[in-house]
Amino acid sequence: MNEELNIDGKSIAPRANNQLKKKYQYVYQWIEERIDKQSFQPGERLPSIRELSQQLSVSKNTVIRAYQQLEANQKISASARSGYRVSHNNPPHSASKPIPEPGFVDLMALSKTIMGLPVSREILPMGSAHPDTDFPAINSLYAEIGRHSRYQSHIPSHYQLPPGNDKLLQQLVGINRELGVTISKQSLLVTHGAQQAISLSLQAITNDGDIVLVESASYFGNLMLLESLNLKVIEIPASPVSGIHLDALEQALQRWPVKAILINPSFNNPTGYVMSTADRLRFLAMTRGIPIIEDDVFGGLAYQQRPLPLKTLDQEDRVIYCNSLSKTLDSRLRIGWVVAGKYQSVIEKRLLTDNMGSPNLIHSAVAQFLESGKYRQHLGKIRRSYAKKQKLFHKLFTQALDHHPQLKGHYHLTQPSGGFLCWLTLPEHTDGQAIYQQALEHGISVLPGSMFSTNQRYAHCLRLSFANYRESKDWQRGLTQFAAIIASHASPSS
Numbered sequence: 001m002n003e004e005l006n007i008d009g010k011s012i013a014p015r016a017n018n019q020l021k022k023k024y025q026y027v028y029q030w031i032e033e034r035i036d037k038q039s040f041q042p043g044e045r046l047p048s049i050r051e052l053s054q055q056l057s058v059s060k061n062t063v064i065r066a067y068q069q070l071e072a073n074q075k076i077s078a079s080a081r082s083g084y085r086v087s088h089n090n091p092p093h094s095a096s097k098p099i100p101e102p103g104f105v106d107l108m109a110l111s112k113t114i115m116g117l118p119v120s121r122e123i124l125p126m127g128s129a130h131p132d133t134d135f136p137a138i139n140s141l142y143a144e145i146g147r148h149s150r151y152q153s154h155i156p157s158h159y160q161l162p163p164g165n166d167k168l169l170q171q172l173v174g175i176n177r178e179l180g181v182t183i184s185k186q187s188l189l190v191t192h193g194a195q196q197a198i199s200l201s202l203q204a205i206t207n208d209g210d211i212v213l214v215e216s217a218s219y220f221g222n223l224m225l226l227e228s229l230n231l232k233v234i235e236i237p238a239s240p241v242s243g244i245h246l247d248a249l250e251q252a253l254q255r256w257p258v259k260a261i262l263i264n265p266s267f268n269n270p271t272g273y274v275m276s277t278a279d280r281l282r283f284l285a286m287t288r289g290i291p292i293i294e295d296d297v298f299g300g301l302a303y304q305q306r307p308l309p310l311k312t313l314d315q316e317d318r319v320i321y322c323n324s325l326s327k328t329l330d331s332r333l334r335i336g337w338v339v340a341g342k343y344q345s346v347i348e349k350r351l352l353t354d355n356m357g358s359p360n361l362i363h364s365a366v367a368q369f370l371e372s373g374k375y376r377q378h379l380g381k382i383r384r385s386y387a388k389k390q391k392l393f394h395k396l397f398t399q400a401l402d403h404h405p406q407l408k409g410h411y412h413l414t415q416p417s418g419g420f421l422c423w424l425t426l427p428e429h430t431d432g433q434a435i436y437q438q439a440l441e442h443g444i445s446v447l448p449g450s451m452f453s454t455n456q457r458y459a460h461c462l463r464l465s466f467a468n469y470r471e472s473k474d475w476q477r478g479l480t481q482f483a484a485i486i487a488s489h490a491s492p493s494s
Contacts (some may be wrong), residue, residue, distance in 0.1 A: 032070070035076075041240055044082055045084070045085050083154075095285055099235070099236075102234050104233070107220060108228075111220050112151055123442070123443035124475065125255055126446050126465050135382065138378075141290075145362065145366075147365070149365075162351045165367055169185040172190070176337075179299050179323070196354070198262065199225050200354070201320045202225060210232065212260045213233075213258045213262070214226075215243065216235035233290075240271035253290075265300035266418065269307075270464075271423040272418075279309040283310070293319075293320045296323045297323065297327050302383070303386070304417065309321060312340060319341070328364075328379060334359075389420070390416065392471060394415055394475065401487075420466055420467035424461060425461050426490060433450055435448070
């Protein structure tokens with residue numbers, strides 16, 4: 001008797017003749033299509049033989065044969081005690097498309113519109129990349145700021161010139177050391193958040209109309225910086241799991257005169273990917289001589305261990321390292337820093353003329369807070385908290401999505417190993433902008449993927465934050481409703 005397959009809700013009864021595909025080939029094709037369309041990402045664990053057998057209503061032997069053939073064709077690889085995983089040599093689906101010509105960014109209007117829309121009753125705050133501030137250390141921090149504000153009234157007014165408050169610089173040296181970047185305080189410049197650090201770095205190493213290479217998807221704030229500085233952009237496709245596609249990067253470097261590279265390789269915003277150490281070394285080797293700006297604002301939020309920063313692996317002193325306390329403490333502080341190496345003097349000049357001094361009150365208070373040792377304790381708590389939230393959020397949300405047949409098996413939700421952002425890839429014809437608008441009407445804030453590219457490449461994607469996730473009925477009901485909204489926009493034919 002021929003086995004009937006239930007592929008995506010359609011019953012298929014293969015016949016035993018050479019003109020039609022064999023049963024396992026349908027399963028092979030089903031998996032291959034999802035690898036190509038990023039429903040299964042490089043390095044991601046595939047469903048177990050039993051799970052896929054039940055999902056597709058086929059025998060275990062049929063699944064085994066399909067997996068064996070996929071492994072023989074190097075699409076997947078077997079892992080000891082963890083089943084099968086997608087091979088890393090499968091390029092992202094978008095990597096197979098031609099890399100667009102360098103072009104100017106035009107995102108300011110869209111970003112201002114989206115960021116400026118009010119949320120009347122925010123039930124699920126998943127749109128912003130602000131950290132969870134519901135921790136005892138944050139209360140201690142603002143108590144310290146209050147004490148310093150009273151002290152400031154008793155001393156003469158003055159500017160805090162670059163590189164910044166001496167005690168704060170000393171504390172930031174220790175924070176950088178724990179991140180894997182060993183420096184002296186003479187190597188640091190304190191900035192108004194990481195955004196200013198990146199902006200000053202771009203101004204130091206580029207001129208009007210120069211070409212800057214970025215990974216894609218890319219943080220919209222960095223894209224807007226490139227737009228404001230009238231710089232051209234080349235977007236290199238990146239896997240939401242393993243990062244920038246290095247073969248595509250190599251092709252771009254051969255075609256165009258790239259003046260700088262801006263990259264966020266650890267717990268990337270928006271996708272959450274982490275570039276492996278091997279890929280970091282290969283990246284540095286193939287970009288030899290080109291200035292690199294490393295955005296590492298989520299680097300301190302690794303759940304376990306993460307690869308060393310590009311700055312530490314750099315042998316040419318060309319990586320400009322930018323970071324801040326916005327994701328580990330509070331984004332309202334606006335304390336960032338830059339380790340610029342051979343570009344430090346020109347960046348310091350620009351910092352002085354831009355600011356004519358730093359906010360003395362915040363810098364002195366934060367320095368005192370960091371010196372107390374509470375920051376290190378706080379880091380341990382928030383890392384454990386975000387790791388737990390990620391697992392709970394992923395489980396609850398995927399259960400809600402899988403409830404809808406048109407979504408099950410047709411989406412990919414990243415599970416980052418640090419930070420608090422994840423990336424939802426939906427069927428290609430799904431309108432993420434429409435989902436965003438409808439969700440907002442129900443008090444659910446997210447960000448559409450169209451904000452993270454200079455074109456519509458990610459119009460079917462959404463960026464989500466689980467920083468403020470809570471184990472509550474509100475979140476359970478909200479995610480169920482959000483999944484229903486997504487399902488109403490998903491194309492059944494995708």
